[in-house]
Amino acid sequence: xxxxxxxxxxxxxxxxxxxxxxxxxxxxxxxxxxxxxxxxxxxxxxxxxxxxxxxxxxxxxxxxxxxxxxxxxxxxxxxxxxxxxxxxxxxxxxxxxxxxxxxxxxxxxxxxxxxxxxxxxxxxxxxxxxxxxxxxxxxxxxxxxxxxxxxxxxxxxxxxxxxxxxxxxxxxxxxxxxxxxxxxxxxxxxxxxxxxxxxxxxxxxxxxxxxxxxxxxxxxxxxxxxxxxxxxxxxxxxxxxxxxxxxxxxxxxxxxxxxxxxxxxxxxxxxxxxxxxxxxxxxxxxxxxxxxxxxxxxxxxxxxxxxxxxxxxxxxxxxxxxxxxxx
Ligand code: FES
Numbered sequence: 001x002x003x004x005x006x007x008x009x010x011x012x013x014x015x016x017x018x019x020x021x022x023x024x025x026x027x028x029x030x031x032x033x034x035x036x037x038x039x040x041x042x043x044x045x046x047x048x049x050x051x052x053x054x055x056x057x058x059x060x061x062x063x064x065x066x067x068x069x070x071x072x073x074x075x076x077x078x079x080x081x082x083x084x085x086x087x088x089x090x091x092x093x094x095x096x097x098x099x100x101x102x103x104x105x106x107x108x109x110x111x112x113x114x115x116x117x118x119x120x121x122x123x124x125x126x127x128x129x130x131x132x133x134x135x136x137x138x139x140x141x142x143x144x145x146x147x148x149x150x151x152x153x154x155x156x157x158x159x160x161x162x163x164x165x166x167x168x169x170x171x172x173x174x175x176x177x178x179x180x181x182x183x184x185x186x187x188x189x190x191x192x193x194x195x196x197x198x199x200x201x202x203x204x205x206x207x208x209x210x211x212x213x214x215x216x217x218x219x220x221x222x223x224x225x226x227x228x229x230x231x232x233x234x235x236x237x238x239x240x241x242x243x244x245x246x247x248x249x250x251x252x253x254x255x256x257x258x259x260x261x262x263x264x265x266x267x268x269x270x271x272x273x274x275x276x277x278x279x280x281x282x283x284x285x286x287x288x289x290x291x292x293x294x295x296x297x298x299x300x301x302x303x304x305x306x307x308x309x310x311x312x313x314x315x316x317x318x319x320x321x322x323x324x325x326x327x
Contacts, residue, residue, distance in 0.1 A: 002015045003081040005022060006085070007033075008088050009090070012094060014028075014031055016081050022079045024077075027190070032098055040078040046068065047074065047089045048071070049074055050088050062305070095130065102122060102183050103183070103186060105184060112240055112241060114164070115161075115174045117162055128189070129148060130194045131151045131220035133188065133190060134189070145190075146162065147193075147212040147321065148160070148213070149213070151223060154219075161211065193321035195217050195220070201288065205233045205294075206275075207295030210296075213321055214292065227255070230258070232259045232260070234262065236262075239270055274299070276299065285312050290318075291303070291318050292319045304320070
């Protein structure tokens with residue numbers, strides 16, 4: 001049976017059946033509701049139900065607390081409808097339309113264990129996105145999500161960072177079989193990991209190729225001459241796992257940016273330990289900060305817990321994009 005879901009902001013509507021979650025139904029209807037992990041872990045899809053009967057599947061309590069439940073908040077990625085529903089999503093605008101588009105591989109550069117793939121977009125089609133959003137590459141019948149690593153100011157190009165993962169459907173292809181000028185289809189833009197319009201100092205925290213959307217956001221800030229106080233804290237297992245580090249000093253000349261690279265190896269010039277160790281050691285009050293975090297789910301959960309419970313971060317100022325690797 002189908003139900004109608006209405007979003008108060010913008011009076012948008014979409015339909016959903018009782019077997020699917022509200023987030024998937026909205027994305028199918030090309031309504032780009034806020035989301036991140038799609039698995040009940042990050043809280044990015046949290047919103048309020050002002051009318052209707054909802055059932056929630058299992059989720060992480062960090063993403064949705066008992067207080068939230070008592071106040072009629074839900075996670076869209078874990079919610080199914082048993083009646084018509086009205087959602088309250090403050091500040092929501094539908095953003096740019098989600099499109100499925102062809103692209104042509106312009107270059108594949110392998111830097112250590114990361115392939116930097118540049119896709120050229122068709123000259124006769126418009127593709128708009130916000131810095132920090134992601135796309136799904138459609139390859140051999142499967143969708144694989146990758147953050148866009150360039151800002152929208154680089155017109156006609158999409159840059160992706162693909163870590164080599166043995167047996168990974170698209171990762172193996174990027175390393176072994178994809179060729180220049182090959183056509184790849186993708187769907188996007190999606191996601192809400194975007195810079196907020198404030199002047200608060202921001203920690204940009206990432207692990208591995210979680211650097212990609214942060215690169216896009218920083219490039220956008222350079223284009224806008226945004227001089228907000230920033231601290232990039234980037235972690236990798238070893239010093240060899242970092243890539244594109246040559247652009248960091250260039251950014252430091254253009255932005256109000258401090259950079260800390262963290263690795264488990266003892267390497268001169270690098271902090272030894274995890275990004276969360278560094279943050280715990282270096283800060284004692286993040287009450288006036290925002291945190292933008294992108295990387296593996298364990299890091300994001302750990303960082304959220306440390307920042308909100310020990311370092312006084314206002315939970316509303318934590319923005320995350322969770323990477324869940326898929327084969
Ligand atoms: S909790 Fe729903 S998208 Fe992350």
